[in-house]
Amino acid sequence: MTLANDLDIEQTRAHFPALRSGHIFADNAGGSQVPKDVVDRISDYLLNTNVQVNVDYSISIQSTQRVAEGRAAAARLLNAAKPEQIILGGSSTANMENLLRQFDGDVNAGDEFILMDGEHEANNGTWKKLAARTGAIIKYWHPVITSPENPFSVVHRVEHLTPLITPKTRVVAFSACSNILGSVVPVKEISKAVRAEAAAKGAQKVDISIDAVAYAPHRRIDVQDWDIDFCMLSFYKVYGPHAAALYVRSPVHPSSSSVAHELVYGSTGILPYLLSLTPINDLQATFDAIASHEKSLVDPLLAFFTHPEQRARGLMIVGSEDAHDIGRVPTISFVIQGENPIPSQEIVKRINRKGGVGIRGYKYSCTTEDGVQLSLDGGVARISLVHYNTVEEVHKIIEILKEIIYT
């Protein structure tokens, strides 16, 4: 019997035909694998209801309904109050860019946007472009270094965000989880602190914009509880097809959405898949079970990376090293520096050349609160796992890493 808090890993993996190959998918932050039911829905749409929507013949009524179901399902995944608060599109970056194009008249020169330093362009570049069009000013929320032994152990703390708020603050944009650093950022707590500080300083209207793309596969999103204004979710990172949903607090017209209808219908398979992971059909229970399983993946990886032997070899995590931090997802970025460094691209190449496993490298740069520029010109190597990965796979990855590092 499966307890509410336990994943039946074999049953979970059986949903994903791609996992049968035995390949270790360790680049999930780039995009996850897709359960068969999601794929079946895409082909069902194309095979049976592929007609123009919004016409009054029976098949069009069905296809219109299927697209509407996609918006409603995305609303449930984000816990939005209404489907009318969801924009669907090809990607989170495109959704945000399209939305912010409509905001030029809402922003005044001198308004201030606070952005999380080092974060993805989707919630960073889009706001910067709006600032460039309107004369708004960009300020950065920088991370701090948390381990004296590792200059790359960076984490963003709320106490360095709130002092940036002034009466002119108009936007605070950050990620609920970085696709590089892997720490879960306490959105609710931060949103509360931002709103209190903004009220105390007389900021009239502060929009909070959350990038939940790298967070969504690991933890439950709740835009209402978080009290936020925008939230990005890319289906292809959370067991769905290559499309995305954007939550906007003020309802938007369905015509703001532009995306392949078969992918919208396919995305309705994500929620039933997630709910099937525990016997109690509850999204919070699903994500509790996912968090608990993922901790069993994070722990051996962090133990390996922070072991004195690896430290002496120059192996360093880029992000939080805290093994006991329940807010750590199994996205582990790292570099090898010291006396015998290996460039990150070379690490990635050597691991992938082994065969049977796939990871990737990624660019990352940020400046710490103390003004230290992290020198990661060669980028990081990144292992990113999700709940369908197994502890056995983690041990295989560690064996491969050892071979590469010590031979």
Ligand SMILES: Cc1ncc(COP(=O)(O)O)c(C=O)c1O
């Ligand atoms: C944290 C994060 N935000 C946003 C995005 C962009 O998502 P999309 O490809 O849907 O624009 C990505 C993609 O890698 C990401 O990792």
